[in-house]
Amino acid sequence: MIRIDGLSHHIGAAPILQDIDLTLPRGKLIALIGPNGAGKSTLLRLVARLEPLQQGRIEIDGLDLATTPTERLALAMAVMGQQTHIASRLRVAELVGFGRWPHHHGRPRPADRAAIEAALEAFGLASFRDRFLDEISGGQAQRAHLAMTFAQGTDWLLLDEPLNNLDMAHSRALMARLAELVRGSGRSVVTVVHEVNYAAAWADHIVAMKNGRIVAEGAPEAVLTEPVLSALYDTPIEVSRHDDRPLVLHHHWHDQLGAPFPKQVELDQSFLH
Numbered sequence: 001m002i003r004i005d006g007l008s009h010h011i012g013a014a015p016i017l018q019d020i021d022l023t024l025p026r027g028k029l030i031a032l033i034g035p036n037g038a039g040k041s042t043l044l045r046l047v048a049r050l051e052p053l054q055q056g057r058i059e060i061d062g063l064d065l066a067t068t069p070t071e072r073l074a075l076a077m078a079v080m081g082q083q084t085h086i087a088s089r090l091r092v093a094e095l096v097g098f099g100r101w102p103h104h105h106g107r108p109r110p111a112d113r114a115a116i117e118a119a120l121e122a123f124g125l126a127s128f129r130d131r132f133l134d135e136i137s138g139g140q141a142q143r144a145h146l147a148m149t150f151a152q153g154t155d156w157l158l159l160d161e162p163l164n165n166l167d168m169a170h171s172r173a174l175m176a177r178l179a180e181l182v183r184g185s186g187r188s189v190v191t192v193v194h195e196v197n198y199a200a201a202w203a204d205h206i207v208a209m210k211n212g213r214i215v216a217e218g219a220p221e222a223v224l225t226e227p228v229l230s231a232l233y234d235t236p237i238e239v240s241r242h243d244d245r246p247l248v249l250h251h252h253w254h255d256q257l258g259a260p261f262p263k264q265v266e267l268d269q270s271f272l273h
């Protein structure tokens with residue numbers, strides 16, 4: 001599990017994360033939701049040690065982030081950031097190959113090549129393998145970054161908005177693949193998602209953030225409710241059900257009586273803790 005204790009983070013004088021205590025269980029698909037600027041990426045970057053820890057403590061499966069060597073950490077956790085800057089004169093298969101670096105340190109073995117092939121295949125990239133990253137579409141590039149993260153073969157995957165640029169079919173395929181990693185091979189996934197219905201359909205556990213704090217946490221049933229979501233996003237949100245899971249509706253132009261939105265909804269922040 002990932003244990004976060006007393007985590008706070010500032011940029012200049014601005015508090016970005018405040019007093020976060022959070023336990024992320026192993027073997028679950030965990031969705032991190034919340035409005036823009038809530039602190040989701042900052043939290044993920046701190047857990048991934050892409051930012052120096054200012055205050056608090058983070059442990060991943062018993063490894064203290066403050067003292068664990070990078071090589072050890074890279075075998076425990078793979079990360080895909082929200083912004084993926086990478087040299088564009090790199091071929092897709094080379095990018096995916098970087099995911100194996102922690103395993104071979106420059107001397108790939110057959111198992112590494114097999115993992116690269118499997119990742120290319122899994123993300124439908126086999127026919128793009130020799131293309132440069134600046135010669136493929138945004139969604140294909142996103143899939144190449146995901147394939148690199150998968151190829152790393154770690155117990156933990158931390159993904160910041162992996163659905164960016166993906167069409168409906170590729171989004172669904174990715175969520176199904178994440179669910180399969182969790183249920184089939186006992187991996188643990190933490191993923192930021194904006195489209196809460198992907199969390200509703202696939203997540204085991206949801207963590208909701210707002211203003212640098214965790215404001216709700218639990219099973220989809222507990223977090224994806226009208227009062228919690230309406231308060232979280234400061235917007236009236238309706239929750240229905242589909243396939244025995246919550247289905248979040250926020251595209252309505254009219255309420256049930258036919259009155260146009262915005263209908264008068266009490267956005268009661270007391271639903272957030």
Ligand SMILES: Nc1ncnc2c1ncn2[C@@H]1O[C@H](COP(=O)(O)OP(=O)(O)OP(=O)(O)O)[C@@H](O)[C@H]1O
Pocket residue numbers: 011016034035036037038039040041042043082
């Ligand atoms: N380099 C920076 N300098 C100043 N403020 C920053 C910097 N990076 C992030 N912030 C601020 O920190 C807060 C949290 O940002 P963060 O990127 O963690 O949010 P987020 O929840 O991931 O949002 P989004 O959904 O838009 O990706 C925001 O208010 C943002 O403006």
Ligand SMILES: [Mg+2]
Pocket residue numbers: 040041042082160
């Ligand atoms: Mg972000």
